[in-house]
Amino acid sequence: MIELSTDQEALQALARALGEQADGKRLRRELAKGLRQALEPAKQEVRAGLMGMSTAGIPVEGPPLRTVVLSKLKAEARLTGRSTGARLRIRKKGMPRGFANAPKRLNSRKGWRHRVYGRDVWVQQIGEPEFFDRPTRQHKAAHRAAVLKVMNEHARYITRKV
DSSP states (O other), X not given: OOOOOHHHHHHHHHHHHHHTSTTHHHHHHHHHHHHHHHTHHHHHHHHHHHHTSOOOXXXXXXXXXXXXXXXXXXXXXXXXXXXXXXXXXXXXXXXXXXXXXXXXXXXXXSOEEEEOTTSXXXXXXXXXXXXXXXXXXXXXXXHHHHHHHHHHXXXXXXXXXX
């Protein structure tokens, strides 16, 4: 069961109110853009954490894993539904070498096992535990305040129009 928080309900109400305005589509787009921009500092911290991860320096075919994972990092804003809000997300689709769970495993303390190329030897590889979770958790209050600020700015716009 998924429960909506008061912030999610307030965001949905704000999005509905913006949609009822004459220029509602534009206002909703601006709200979503503002929510994504509020998460930009968190996105940069996650990016720095992933790029700071050590590598073995072994040449592989195709693009480096970190680069591909970073290219999939997006700030998303949803104004309707059960997952209303702003969040950072890394999509699994398009990960190199068939490693769809790369973002999850890079963030895991356990890491992952893989076979050494050309041999029947398996090794355990450890990522950078919590490269994704740590920055978002450490600054959760600041990110929440930035999102609420964007919401309040748009709410003030509606009250000025009425």
